[in-house]
Amino acid sequence: MLSKEIRKDFPILDQEINGYPLVYLDSAATSQKPRQVIEALNDYYRFDNSNVHRGVHTLGNRATDHYEGAREKVRKFINAKSIEEVIFMRGTTTAINTVAQGYGRQNIGEGDEIVITPMEHHSNIIPWQQLAKEKGAVLKYVDLEEDGTLSLDKVRETVTERTKIVSIMYVSNVLGTMNPIKEITKIAHEHGAVMVVDGAQAAPHLKIDVQDLDCDFFAFSGHKMCGPTGIGVLYGKKAILNAMEPVEFGGEMIDFVGLYESTWKELPWKFEGGTPIIAGAIGLGAAIDYLEQIGLDAIEKHEHELAGYAMEKMSSIEGLTIYGPKDPGKRAGLVTFNLGNVHPHDVATVLDMNGIAVRAGHHCAQPLMKWLDVSATARASFYVYNTEEDVDRLVEGLRIAKEYFE
Template identity: 60%
Template structure:
């Protein structure tokens, strides 16, 4: 996929006198010209509010805005574009499920099940819901290599379970969870299945019908789109049951002096002026990903991991977290170098132009579970190359030499 590099202007940046090697894709991805052009074109030619005007610009903006809803539905295999709700991102989507569906359906004694690998966005809302309703929060354990322990899941999910919420892929371990299998288990016990798809949708084909999940959330900025735009997908019957959380313009069908009737989903959740440019940018990102193909992207990332993982593992003092089999993970590689704090390691890599993440990755319970305070994390995407992988390995070796011997 080397020919894609010219589509991403930022990848030509020079960092500390080195050409940028961007390996922080699990945090956010870079944007191709096609996405930047779509956003610019909206502002230069079609800038108007949606659903509110009969003039030409308003009609054009609305057509694009609603057209993306159909693109999203097709992209994730949804039945109906009316099941697609625009949000600010995965975090807001998961909060809405907890605050709207959760507060109206859960009671004291009900159980909410998550795992130890969850991002804070798929943990803190459920903690708060449990505190507010008297429900009990329970955790599915992990296997030795960081995968979801399905035997433990069968014990943790019971007839008291009302909600099971898991990440489709871990932002730390790179693990791809068996969502279809867990969904079947959740449904057998009468629970709904919620999925944080932020680390999955950009990297592999996702079909919500085939998975049979009840809610699925993801973010635009992790899939080449702009920040501040994401998706909450939910089965129509569940969205119909959920009360809106924000009140104002455009989410109403009729307003009286003392009572208001709300629109049907998805519009009852989309009060106020939406991130129109962001949605249009997300649509352009979906077009870009479809043109390449998610199967091809997944295979490309796997080849990179198959190439770099053995080399990283071979460096003495490196500990890698998650499955050792590249076929069982995404392009996320979290690791530590003995005796070196992850922040120091990331700073040293940055001096070689290699951008990685360091910290707890918004997964502090997982860090505690792993027995560490933080890790360094390199995450690959469709525009990364084998050369990027080589430069990562070289930078880690340089950093090790510096911290152990004081010189490069």
């Protein structure tokens, strides 16, 4: 387990909710921010606030250095070949939409196939639904196994010579399933398709190497990995990005503008129209520094141990159902569950009365809720600042909820 000293880096955790010390178990929705990230944002606005790239004055140069320095930190973090392959965006949703609009519209035709899974977050379903409708393409789903995992045999059965895009999440935000992305990418490439990876739940918790995965696109958000909201990253292979048209037009992304024709800047700036998310990028860079100081391997190990401990303790509660793989080694650091016939919102309300924050609802995964044959679930998700004591508080809170509703 990671040192409990890490909790001291997160000032928000030092408070009481409804008279109880806060237990925050909702990091899959958004993580808390360490003081190092908060200070980096504060320092930018206090000392360096200026627009980037355009000016020659000192503040502009400092802001540009910090902004582009953050891009290099991201490049190393995911092991991209070049900063040209690292594009700052608002988040995972914007990144996937950019691929659907910028790549999909150019390369998808009538009858072509787009392959995804029923476990996807809405942000990795709806863009492909819209593209398929627009182009007359076929949206196909890889059937899930009973435990919520993916079988490579079923991936092979679903991907065909007509498949042009395969887009799958690395880690499920509901089931915790860790998908075999490297192997799926190989299958996609064998059929001439590009591989898009929703890495929103993976980048905060696992060591990412896009070159080893060989994926064509990888999208993730800063706010789930100790960074600010409103900043994310789209990684794309340079040759593919060069061939794509931008989807947002305006200042900063242009090279030359005439009355009737314009040309675009080189990568990565041709996809970053307007004033970029300067403070967000700087904050994300600080978050990467923080996570790498702890070590992604240590983070992954810590969360696996916590998830295993939570599943063991929660399984002792009669009537409680846990969804997803039973083996903690095959799942990320979250546990999604239902407590008998009690609605998840009611469970979450009782837990909140005891200072425990969990998520309840469909988790932006309505097709998966239908597959699970439930309307909603509750979810406890763990991160670097959580401890076994937090899990014990959760289990105690669930027992209180069970007794209350019975």
